[in-house]
Amino acid sequence: MTDVLLSINNIEVTYARVILALRGISLQVKKGAIVSLLGANGAGKTTTLKACSNLLPAERGEISKGSIELLGEDTAGMSAYDLVKSGVSQVLEGRHCFSHLTVEENLMTGAFIHEDRAQAKKDLELVYEYFPRIKVRRKSEAGFTSGGEQQMVAIGRALMSRPKLILLDEPSMGIAPQLVEEVFEIVQNLNKNEGVSFLVAEQNARIALKYATEAYVVENGRVMLRGPSEELMGRADVQELYLGAGTDEGGESFRDVKHYHRRRPSFA
Amino acid sequence: MGFDWVFFTELIVGGLMSGVMYSLVAIGFVLIYKSSGIFNFAQGTMLLFAALTFVKLTEGGVNFWVALPVSMGTMVVFGILVERFMMRPLANQSLLSLFMATVGLAILIEGLAQYMWDSAIHGLQLADFLDLALLDPVNMTIFVVDYIEWLDILISKFDVFATIVAGTMILILAVFFQKTRTGMSLRAVSDDHLAAMAVGIPLSRVWALVWAVTGIIALIAGLLWAERVSVSFTLVEAVLKALPVILIGGLTSIPGAIVGGLIIGVGEKLGEIYLGDLIGVQGIETWFSYFIALVFLLFRPSGLFGLKTIERV
Ligand SMILES: Nc1ncnc2c1ncn2[C@@H]1O[C@H](COP(=O)(O)OP(=O)(O)OP(=O)(O)O)[C@@H](O)[C@H]1O
Ligand SMILES: [Mg+2]
Numbered sequence: 001m002t003d004v005l006l007s008i009n010n011i012e013v014t015y016a017r018v019i020l021a022l023r024g025i026s027l028q029v030k031k032g033a034i035v036s037l038l039g040a041n042g043a044g045k046t047t048t049l050k051a052c053s054n055l056l057p058a059e060r061g062e063i064s065k066g067s068i069e070l071l072g073e074d075t076a077g078m079s080a081y082d083l084v085k086s087g088v089s090q091v092l093e094g095r096h097c098f099s100h101l102t103v104e105e106n107l108m109t110g111a112f113i114h115e116d117r118a119q120a121k122k123d124l125e126l127v128y129e130y131f132p133r134i135k136v137r138r139k140s141e142a143g144f145t146s147g148g149e150q151q152m153v154a155i156g157r158a159l160m161s162r163p164k165l166i167l168l169d170e171p172s173m174g175i176a177p178q179l180v181e182e183v184f185e186i187v188q189n190l191n192k193n194e195g196v197s198f199l200v201a202e203q204n205a206r207i208a209l210k211y212a213t214e215a216y217v218v219e220n221g222r223v224m225l226r227g228p229s230e231e232l233m234g235r236a237d238v239q240e241l242y243l244g245a246g247t248d249e250g251g252e253s254f255r256d257v258k259h260y261h262r263r264r265p266s267f268a
Numbered sequence: 269m270g271f272d273w274v275f276f277t278e279l280i281v282g283g284l285m286s287g288v289m290y291s292l293v294a295i296g297f298v299l300i301y302k303s304s305g306i307f308n309f310a311q312g313t314m315l316l317f318a319a320l321t322f323v324k325l326t327e328g329g330v331n332f333w334v335a336l337p338v339s340m341g342t343m344v345v346f347g348i349l350v351e352r353f354m355m356r357p358l359a360n361q362s363l364l365s366l367f368m369a370t371v372g373l374a375i376l377i378e379g380l381a382q383y384m385w386d387s388a389i390h391g392l393q394l395a396d397f398l399d400l401a402l403l404d405p406v407n408m409t410i411f412v413v414d415y416i417e418w419l420d421i422l423i424s425k426f427d428v429f430a431t432i433v434a435g436t437m438i439l440i441l442a443v444f445f446q447k448t449r450t451g452m453s454l455r456a457v458s459d460d461h462l463a464a465m466a467v468g469i470p471l472s473r474v475w476a477l478v479w480a481v482t483g484i485i486a487l488i489a490g491l492l493w494a495e496r497v498s499v500s501f502t503l504v505e506a507v508l509k510a511l512p513v514i515l516i517g518g519l520t521s522i523p524g525a526i527v528g529g530l531i532i533g534v535g536e537k538l539g540e541i542y543l544g545d546l547i548g549v550q551g552i553e554t555w556f557s558y559f560i561a562l563v564f565l566l567f568r569p570s571g572l573f574g575l576k577t578i579e580r581v
Contacts, residue, residue, distance in 0.1 A: 109453065
């Protein structure tokens with residue numbers, strides 16, 4: 001029990017009091033794990049992550065049912081600030097760098113919750129070690145760096161808060177394939193060397209499954225499948241729908257396939 | 269017909285000095301806009317409220333050096349209250365609702381000022397207070413409205429004083445926002461609210477700070493301005509002077525507010541003397557600054573220093 005870092009217990013999320021975006025999602029992130037959350041556009045990945053970081057109120061959303069626990073503690077009364085303080089840091093979909101701040105200032109905003117400035121300087125160097133690419137651009141305004149660099153800035157910024165868990169929303173979005181690979185490599189290194197756990201939302205199932213230990217597939221605000229990455233990777237239905245494998249090759253036994261045929265996900 | 273260079277220089281200097289004042293008032297707008305994306309309609313009434321608080325204290329016999337920090341404290345409390353009871357409940361509402369809330373705030377302050385104080389016109393001779401406080405060893409009348417002569421140019425001493433105070437204030441603010449951690453968090457919030465929340469910058473604290481600082485700016489600007497127009501509801505109109513400054517400088521830029529203020533200050537003086545004579549109209553000062561602003565807008569629609577949205581594909 002104690003090795004569970006984050007536990008989402010059957011939550012429902014409503015936007016503007018009427019739009020039901022999540023219809024009962026349960027998910028667990030164990031300490032030291034990289035868990036990926038797969039699903040098509042509008043499946044509810046971002047909403048799930050925002051529920052964990054308590055950013056929903058900023059979007060007029062709320063958790064209308066269920067609960068989220070961080071190390072066994074209910075996060076219901078906590079603000080976004082409290083959660084960052086407790087070690088949950090979110091990298092938003094689309095990166096959201098502070099475009100008029102320099103790369104280095106962007107990173108330093110991540111250390112805002114900590115008073116210790118000497119420590120922040122050390123953390124900064126650590127971030128630069130993981131992301132040598134952005135060290136070169138440290139003095140440029142973030143808005144003028146490339147998409148891949150911005151993704152690194154956003155992850156680095158989250159790291160500066162010294163998180164236990166990073167909620168990473170679609171890191172592959174809009175960046176070149178080889179850079180995506182590079183970003184995921186760094187994520188894996190951070191996980192191994194710094195012990196940071198990750199919950200990664202992705203549409204790119206191929207890459208997410210390659211690096212994750214465990215995966216959840218969501219559709220329409222519900223978890224449709226869950227399991228260790230290798231197991232999911234091997235499943236014909238997942239291959240067909242999320243990994244773009246041929247349609248009628250091993251057409252034998254997929255229990256959930258019917259479900260998926262209702263709406264084929266579109267890939268960006 | 270020789271050109272009167274002395275007079276011209278006098279105009280420029282005078283213009284620059286009123287310009288610094290305009291900049292200070294404009295910065296009040298810029299801060300609120302940067303931190304929360306709203307145009308603060310209540311800025312003018314905040315000026316009045318702050319100055320009135322100070323005047324009533326001193327009229328009640330409170331010493332200048334006590335009245336000043338007490339008025340500042342009042343404005344800080346005001347800032348915290350605005351955050352708690354206006355910004356926080358409306359945080360996720362539309363910008364229009366927030367703007368309307370500042371309209372409501374203006375009406376509230378105006379009523380409150382009338383109820384707590386009164387609606388009479390108060391003279392504020394800041395110069396007198398300062399005369400007591402800062403004795404000039406040479407002629408004992410340093411800041412009373414008299415003039416210094418410099419290369420044949422006559423400059424009002426109070427204007428010099430006001431310029432120094434406003435200028436220092438602006439400098440402090442600029443350094444504060446560029447160099448400090450808190451300043452950086454404000455710039456972060458102004459760039460991207462959601463990202464700021466995601467990294468753990470507490471919006472409510474930033475807002476309270478900004479409103480408190482804006483309150484202090486309102487106090488300083490109100491006191492300096494009151495010297496010219498007295499403390500009454502006409503003080504609210506000081507803000508009308510800041511609007512063209514914002515149009516030129518952009519709502520998002522402190523340097524823009526500074527340069528915009530100077531341009532308006534000088535442009536207005538020059539326009540009044542030379543253009544006014546030319547077209548034979550008196551008192552064009554009241555609208556000429558808007559004319560300057562419009563001309564600028566034709567060429568720089570987002571303002572002289574308005575932050576351009578950085579778009580990368
Ligand atoms: N702010 C909002 N207000 C109302 N509805 C929203 C809001 N944000 C998301 N939704 C709805 O909630 C559902 C889930 O959206 P969400 O953004 O979580 O999906 P996603 O899996 O992250 O999709 P994508 O891959 O496109 O990012 C969608 O139907 C969406 O329309
Ligand atoms: Mg999403």
